[in-house]
Amino acid sequence: MIKFKDISFSYENSTLGGELKNIDLNINKGDFVLLTGKSGCGKSTLLNMISGIIPHHTKGKISGSIEVDGKDVLKTSVQEMALSVGSVFQNPKSQFFHLNTTDEIIFSATNKGVPADELVNRLEHTAALFHMEDILDRNIFRLSGGEKQKIACASVYAGQPKIFIFDEPSANLDQFAIDELKRIFTALKNEGKTVLVAEHRLFYLMDIADRIVYIDEGKMKAEFSTGEFKSLSKESRKAMGLRAIHQPVINGRAEKVSTTLDKTSVIASTAETGDLVIKDLVFSYDNEPVLNLEHIKLNKGNAVAILGKNGSGKSTLSHCLCGLNKCKGIFLEGKGYSEKKRLKSFDLVMQDVNHQLFTESLMDEMRLAAKHDTSRKEIEEILSELELISYKDRHPMSLSGGQKQRLVIGASMASGKDYVIFDEPTSGLDYIHMEAFAKMVEKLKNQAKLILIITHDYELVNLCCDAIIQMG
Amino acid sequence: MQKKQKLQLHPGTKLIMLLLLNVPIFGITDKNIILPFVVFALILLILSREYKVVFKYIVLYAVITSIGVFSEYIPDIIIDLTSTLLVSLKMFLPLIAYGLLVARTTTISEVSYMLDQLRMPDGVIIPFLVMFRFFPTIHEERKMISNAMKLRGIGIDFKNVVSQPLKTAEFIYVPMLFTLLNIGTELTNASLTRGLGGTQKRSYLSTVHMTWQDAVVLAVFFAMIVFFFYLKMSGGIV
Numbered sequence: 050m051i052k053f054k055d056i057s058f059s060y061e062n063s064t065l066g067g068e069l070k071n072i073d074l075n076i077n078k079g080d081f082v083l084l085t086g087k088s089g090c091g092k093s094t095l096l097n098m099i100s101g102i103i104p105h106h107t108k109g110k111i112s113g114s115i116e117v118d119g120k121d122v123l124k125t126s127v128q129e130m131a132l133s134v135g136s137v138f139q140n141p142k143s144q145f146f147h148l149n150t151t152d153e154i155i156f157s158a159t160n161k162g163v164p165a166d167e168l169v170n171r172l173e174h175t176a177a178l179f180h181m182e183d184i185l186d187r188n189i190f191r192l193s194g195g196e197k198q199k200i201a202c203a204s205v206y207a208g209q210p211k212i213f214i215f216d217e218p219s220a221n222l223d224q225f226a227i228d229e230l231k232r233i234f235t236a237l238k239n240e241g242k243t244v245l246v247a248e249h250r251l252f253y254l255m256d257i258a259d260r261i262v263y264i265d266e267g268k269m270k271a272e273f274s275t276g277e278f279k280s281l282s283k284e285s286r287k288a289m290g291l292r293a294i295h296q297p298v299i300n301g302r303a304e305k306v307s308t309t310l311d312k313t314s315v316i317a318s319t320a321e322t323g324d325l326v327i328k329d330l331v332f333s334y335d336n337e338p339v340l341n342l343e344h345i346k347l348n349k350g351n352a353v354a355i356l357g358k359n360g361s362g363k364s365t366l367s368h369c370l371c372g373l374n375k376c377k378g379i380f381l382e383g384k385g386y387s388e389k390k391r392l393k394s395f396d397l398v399m400q401d402v403n404h405q406l407f408t409e410s411l412m413d414e415m416r417l418a419a420k421h422d423t424s425r426k427e428i429e430e431i432l433s434e435l436e437l438i439s440y441k442d443r444h445p446m447s448l449s450g451g452q453k454q455r456l457v458i459g460a461s462m463a464s465g466k467d468y469v470i471f472d473e474p475t476s477g478l479d480y481i482h483m484e485a486f487a488k489m490v491e492k493l494k495n496q497a498k499l500i501l502i503i504t505h506d507y508e509l510v511n512l513c514c515d516a517i518i519q520m521g
Numbered sequence: 522m523q524k525k526q527k528l529q530l531h532p533g534t535k536l537i538m539l540l541l542l543n544v545p546i547f548g549i550t551d552k553n554i555i556l557p558f559v560v561f562a563l564i565l566l567i568l569s570r571e572y573k574v575v576f577k578y579i580v581l582y583a584v585i586t587s588i589g590v591f592s593e594y595i596p597d598i599i600i601d602l603t604s605t606l607l608v609s610l611k612m613f614l615p616l617i618a619y620g621l622l623v624a625r626t627t628t629i630s631e632v633s634y635m636l637d638q639l640r641m642p643d644g645v646i647i648p649f650l651v652m653f654r655f656f657p658t659i660h661e662e663r664k665m666i667s668n669a670m671k672l673r674g675i676g677i678d679f680k681n682v683v684s685q686p687l688k689t690a691e692f693i694y695v696p697m698l699f700t701l702l703n704i705g706t707e708l709t710n711a712s713l714t715r716g717l718g719g720t721q722k723r724s725y726l727s728t729v730h731m732t733w734q735d736a737v738v739l740a741v742f743f744a745m746i747v748f749f750f751y752l753k754m755s756g757g758i759v
Contacts, residue, residue, distance in 0.1 A: 100714045128719030136714040142661075143704045144711035146654060151726070152630045159630075159724045160716035168726045190657055204715060373668050397672055403700045404662070405669035407692045418673055446699050460673075 050212060050243045051076040051099060056113035058094060058103065067094045070267040072113070076245065078211070081238050083254050084247040086264035087290040087479045088451070092247035095264070096214045098122060099245070101130035118211055132161060135205030139217040139477060141197035145204075150187045153200055157208030175207045178236060180229075193359035195226030202233055213237055215246040219253065220477035221400075223359050223505045227253050249479050252296045255279065263289060290481040297507035299517065306345055306353065306516045324349045325370075325468065325499055330378035332362075332369055339365045342378075345518065349467060352490050352500040354514040361521030363503045367470045370501070371395040381468075395468045396461040400476065402453045406445040411437060411456055414445050418460035431459045434492075451482055458489060462496075469493060470501045475509050487512035528568035532623070532631045534735040538562075538742050539619040545749055546615060554749050555615045561745070562618035565738065569626045578618060585610055629653050634725050643718050651708075658704060659697070666696045 052075055059068040066089035074095075076082055084092045097103040101122050104111050115122040118133035135157065138144050147153040154175055155168050163171065176182050179199055189197060198218060205213065219227050231253045237244055238257060246254060261278045263271040273281075279294060286294070323346035332340040339362045347353055355363050368374040372391030379386055381394060399405055408414045415428045432438040435455045440448065445456055454474065461469050475483045483506065490513040493500050502514065510517065542558060549555075559582070566575050588607060592600055629650050636646045670676045670692055681689045712718075 097710075102710050102714065106710065106713060126719075127713040128716050131714050131716035131719065134714070136711070138707065138711055140707055143707035146650075146708065146712050146715070146717065147629050148654065148657060149628050149630070152628060155726055156717075157715040159726070160719055160721065162721035162724050164724055165726060165728075168724065172726070190661060201711075208715065368668070371672060373671060392671055393674070395672070397668075399665065399669060401665070401700065403703065404665045404696050405673070406699075407670075407673070407675070407695050417675070464673075 050078045050080070050118060051245075052114075052116040053095075053098075054114045054116075056098065056111070056115060058098065058109055058111045060107070060109045066267075067091050068109075068267045069094050069098075072269055074262070074269065076243060078243055079238075079241045081234070081244045081257055081259045082246070083251070083258040083261045084245060084264060085249070085251060085261060085291060086270075088249075088477070088482055089449075090264045091267040092264055093216050094267075096136070096216050096245060096247055099130075099212070099214055100134050100136045101125060101127040102136075128160075131157070131208070131210070133210055134212045134214060135208055135210035137198070137201050137205055137213070137215045137218050139220045141194045141201065141221055144201050145189050145197065148189055150181075150189055150192070150200055151185050153189060154181075154185075154203045154207055157204050161208060171207045171209070175203050178206070179203045179233065193226075194221045195223060195229070195359045198222060198226065199229060199233075202230070206233075206237075210242075212243045213245070215244070215248075217248055217477050218246065219248065219250050221473070223357075225358050231257070249292050249477065251292055251294050255294055263291075265289070287480055290479045292480050292483075293508055297511065299507055300511050304516055306347065306518050323347050324382055326380040326383075328378045328380065330369065330376055332365060332374060332376050334365075340369065340376075342366075347499055347501075347516070349497045349499045350494050351515040352494055352502060352513050354510045354517040355501055355503045355520060356505070356510070356517055357520030363520050364472065366520070367397060367472060367501070367503060370468070370470060371397050373397075394466055395470060396464060396466040398454065398457050398461065398469065398471045398474060400472045400474075402450075402457045403446070405457055405460075406453060409444055411441045411443060411445060414456060415460055415463050419463035420465050423463055428463055431462050435459045435489075451478075451485075454486075455489070458493075462493075467497070468499050468501070470503070472503045473505070474502065475504065475506045480508075483509055484512065527570045528565060528626075528734060530565070530569075530626065530738060531729055531731045531735045532627045532635050534731065534739055535619070535623045535627060537739065539616070539623055541742070541746065542615060542619055545746060546612065549749060549753055554752075557745060559615050559618050561741065562615070562622055565622055566618075566625070569622075571621075571625045574621055574625055578621065581617075582614055585614065624656060630725065631729050633723070634729060637723060637725075647718055654708070655701070659701070662697060662700050662704075663693070666693060666700075669696070 053072045056072040057068075057070050069091045072095065084095065086092055094103060097107065098115055099117055099122070103109065104123065105127050111123070117130065120130065120133065122130060145153045146156055151172065155163075155172055158168055158171055176185060179202065181199060181203060184192065184196055184200075189200065192200070198221070202218070218230060222230065227250070234244065234246070234254070234257050246258075248254060255275060258275050261273045261275065262269060263273070325345075325347045327342050327345040329344075330340055330342040331338065355366065357363050365374065369376045370379060370391065372386075372388040372395065375388055377385075379391060381391075386394065406414060408417055411432065412428065415432065419428060429438060429441070432441055435458065437452060437455060437459065440452070445453060448456065475486055478486065487509060490500055490502070502509070504510065545555060545558065563575050563578065566578075585607065588595070588603075589611070632653060633646060633650055636649065667677055675681060675689065675692050677689060677693070
């Protein structure tokens with residue numbers, strides 16, 4: 050079904066990796082193949098060559114040949130390839146074209162000219178298979194990330210391609226949505242579709258994948274059967290930069306923070322007042338209560354994970370704490386803080402850090418956030434600590450995703466704010482980068498900051514969190 | 522699930538009104554004449570069950586028009602600085618009402634169907650649809666960027682807008698440009714791999730046609746235009 054013959058590829062103008070070297074890969078009809086490897090190893094490049102985005106839309110230097118469903122990809126347009134191949138990408142918010150869910154589900158099918166009565170059938174069949182009757186004819190912007198990703202899968206499915214490719218589909222999903230995704234994959238497999246999934250999170254694919262292909266620095270380093278892969282030692286798996294193969298559970302270290310008054314909270318231990326106390330915090334959108342927290346006590350020098358399903362109020366809580374949402378009941382060091390004062394005490398590292406890079410160089414970015422009395426030397430020290438000093442005069446937008454995130458963390462350090470919230474900092478990161486992030490959190494804890502991490506990543510929680518708040 | 526009855530107009534009807542509205546706006550100098558047109562648009566929005574939008578629009582309208590009424594109590598310097606902006610905003614207020622009607626009650630597939638019916642080439646249709654898709658995206662991204670700005674103490678508030686207007690504008694546009702660029706690329710990839718712009722003729726689940734509702738709405742709209750031009754001709758207004 051898919052034949053890569055000695056394929057090499059390098060991007061026209063990129064220093065951020067992702068090139069491929071001498072790939073030979075054969076995938077038969079009905080195969081379910083998992084591609085894995087470190088961030089930037091070339092997994093996505095490989096998938097984009099199957100759909101034809103490379104070389105037709107993203108340019109670069111290419112040699113070798115690829116045949117997909119009997120078509121020569123290098124000579125066939127992306128739209129022509131779309132008749133055989135359906136693609137689901139990582140970012141839920143940028144892969145829907147319509148604003149209405151029903152229109153989006155049949156989008157792919159309408160582009161292929163499927164007649165109206167057949168469209169009705171496909172819509173009904175797809176909605177039933179994906180259990181999404183309740184989200185038909187809705188505004189996509191109002192859906193959660195998990196629901197958006199489901200719409201993307203449904204849209205591709207309704208186009209009825211023979212081959213499905215998924216590029217880190219679980220990156221923004223909670224456990225519940227991952228279970229749904231797993232169910233969809235099983236259904237595709239049972240229908241005899243050919244499926245390729247590039248992923249960091251491996252555990253949910255272990256019962257489905259037939260083969261696992263490990264890519265490193267653009268080369269196909271190893272190929273395993275699922276059995277062989279499962280028998281790899283934990284150490285060799287980590288050395289390969291790979292995540293857990295069993296569904297991670299929260300281990301004993303991080304304990305659940307009580308959100309009610311009668312139980313004593315764990316990390317606040319004997320202290321009567323915590324550094325951060327939340328008391329009777331109620332918040333509603335359009336008269337619908339989103340948050341209702343009776344009592345939470347947290348102390349500096351700790352990292353606290355905020356867990357819960359998409360839509361359980363995690364982001365709302367973070368906005369309340371930061372002072373972006375108006376609410377009462379937040380006390381810092383014993384005093385009630387207004388929105389204005391909270392904005393000056395809290396920092397938020399957003400999931401898409403592109404929203405918070407405003408200037409033309411790393412130095413300017415740090416200067417913008419820093420307190421007025423911060424010296425140039427202090428700023429440079431922070432940049433060295435984050436291994437960013439060699440880029441200090443570069444434009445922030447020329448950095449890789451991980452470097453941008455470190456820059457925003459650096460800006461937060463320079464601002465001297467003691468309360469830092471991270472919104473899903475490790476979604477789409479491999480083991481090595483996730484571990485590096487955990488080390489950074491340890492550093493921040495040593496600076497006597499209180500770190501709050503909104504996350505679905507239990508491996509991260511186990512590495513660096515001292516407590517958890519379970520929402521919803 | 523039984524759906525609540527609401528007004529559903531053909532996208533063509535809405536676009537015709539939006540275009541024709543320019544005739545009274547630029548043809549009649551007495552701006553109060555425009556008010557009936559605005560009320561008409563608001564009635565259509567209410568019938569389409571877009572109550573929130575109507576409410577926000579009325580607030581905006583009241584603020585902008587009341588500044589003119591209270592002008593003698595406002596320092597001259599502020600009037601001088603803002604008058605051009607206010608006059609043009611006031612002029613475009615009716616257009617905003619009809620623009621909202623189009624934006625809030627028209628789906629991308631309706632527009633796509635209409636343009637296909639008019640036998641427009643894909644080179645015209647697709648950019649037009651992408652534009653439609655991008656308006657709400659800009660709105661969403663702007664919210665997030667403005668949050669990030671507040672956290673850096675460079676938020677869009679009175680102090681920053683007055684003391685460093687250019688810098689504040691730059692702080693919005695730099696992240697906006699880059700995030701939209703990213704979204705644009707990712708959206709293009711997603712759309713192409715879903716076959717947009719391929720050689721097959723696009724199909725549609727439901728087709729939209731002009732109905733008696735469109736006929737009534739257009740008749741009222743034309744009647745208003747004719748009536749006000751009759752008044753102008755007979756010297757009743759200028």
